């Protein structure tokens with residue numbers, strides 16, 4: 297569909313320096329005259345396809361993933377349309393560069409590799425100038441904000457201001473896979489200090505050089521931030537990303553009824569994991585509600601997934617207490633039971649009664665992961681601990697001894713934090729396994745068979761949810777909407793539908809999948825009274841209209 301012309305007052309070098317508007321060598325002869333660009337560009341006019349060819353050639357010349365990341369980010373900061381066109385054409389190859397695993401390195405090295413401004417950095421010291429700061433944003437019509445405080449970046453711990461890398465990466469996927477115009481997407485970083493000594497002692501570190509502020513100051517700061525966003529962009533979605541466990545759930549509970557927000561690590565991860573589990577169970581011809589499920593890492597992601605697994609089991613017809621009895625949460629000190637001290641509220645609801653384990657054989661104070669494998673005989677094992685190597689050979693072999701075709705999801709990111717590599721899991725189960733990981737892994741060959749490794753990552757969920765919410769201006773994001781996203785994902789599984797192919801659709805199909813998720817999620821929002829009613833035809837039209845594509849528009853000049 298050809299877009300209408302875009303009217304802009306920018307011209308000359310200001311136009312070339314505005315990434316949302318810059319077309320570089322693709323400015324036409326007429327535009328070069330109309331916008332005072334003559335002489336500022338090499339004479340030859342180029343199409344976006346020609347620009348993509350050059351950019352890809354340059355991209356290929358970099359040897360390391362981090363240098364490729366720096367190069368792609370430079371294009372993004374220079375010409376967003378070209379960046380997304382390049383990404384669209386090489387999605388499989390470039391997603392691991394702009395997102396996990398390489399984004400983890402980019403967050404760790406954020407200050408070292410910093411090049412140019414993007415998004416908003418809001419430091420605690422600026423808490424009384426929030427309205428001014430939000431007014432300074434280069435984008436006026438913001439519809440999606442990804443905000444982090446950098447305290448738990450992937451499985452890499454406190455990265456302070458480096459968390460901005462993850463906000464940028466998530467929003468790149470919102471655009472590349474969910475069609476959200478980059479003009480509407482704003483990454484944000486709340487800088488409240490860092491407890492990472494390495495960063496505090498690093499002369500290059502660009503964030504506040506102090507320990508994180510105390511809880512009362514923190515809560516007040518976040519409250520001021522939420523109020524300021526509500527004043528400036530009342531309809532914007534706020535995606536909380538990579539907040540540490542003490543703040544993730546409390547912030548979600550505090551704000552989810554006040555603003556259109558969600559926590560990606562709790563809710564997005566739950567939606568993608570339950571969707572992938574449903575696909576796995578379907579392809580194995582079993583019910584999720586018949587499984588014992590073990591989680592390693594009873595944090596934001598683990599407890600978020602567990603609660604959604606319980607809802608799904610109840611929807612399949614078992615009682616809630618039965619469903620809870622089938623969930624085994626393991627953290628640093630072993631299985632969580634009602635005798636485990638110091639648990640948070642959301643963990644307490646997921647403990648096993650001590651009396652359940654009375655007949656178990658174990659030696660420590662609480663059963664270890666290996667004990668749980670031997671005694672609970674789970675069909676499903678999920679890793680969300682952020683700790684590499686926890687799924688050891690004895691653990692996987694013990695699981696396999698208790699069940700045929702175990703479902704094993706080591707979901708921690710980035711790749712180097714994975715609980716076990718797909719190759720290890722496939723070898724130790726002798727190839728009889730259904731596996732998905734959080735970061736991308738290459739297919740594994742075992743005994744003459746190729747195993748495609750599904751990437752169970754919340755990036756399958758948030759672009760579509762965001763698109764649906766924006767299309768109908770939903771007021772809030774409900775659990776039911778996220779459950780619908782999960783169901784839509786499960787229904788798109790090639791393996792569950794055809795008995796072969798990947799457990800999840802390929803990333804290259806994510807744009808089409810996001811539109812389906814958007815449609816279904818929007819319908820639920822309408823049904824729940826969270827958005828104005830529209831019929832299906834109009835709804836589809838709104839989704840299509842909101843789906844931005846990386847193509848240049850013709851520019852017309854308006855006087856400043």
Ligand SMILES: NC(=O)C1=CN([C@@H]2O[C@H](COP(=O)(O)OP(=O)(O)OC[C@H]3O[C@@H](n4cnc5c(N)ncnc54)[C@H](O)[C@@H]3O)[C@@H](O)[C@H]2O)C=CC1
Nearest residue numbers: 450451541593595596597627628681682708709734753754
């Ligand atoms: N695939 C995906 O889409 C997603 C993956 N994740 C990954 O999950 C991991 C955890 O994220 P969150 O739950 O938000 O963090 P979190 O910090 O809230 O939870 C991690 C939990 O693991 C526990 N843990 C640490 N060492 C352990 C050990 N040796 N044994 C058992 N438990 C241990 C911690 O005590 C903590 O409770 C991260 O690596 C993150 O990258 C998170 C969100 C989405």
Ligand SMILES: CC(=O)C(=O)O
Nearest residue numbers: 450538561709753754
């Ligand atoms: C994928 C994601 O959100 C995480 O690892 O934190």
Ligand SMILES: [Mg+2]
Nearest residue numbers: 537538560561
């Ligand atoms: Mg995250």
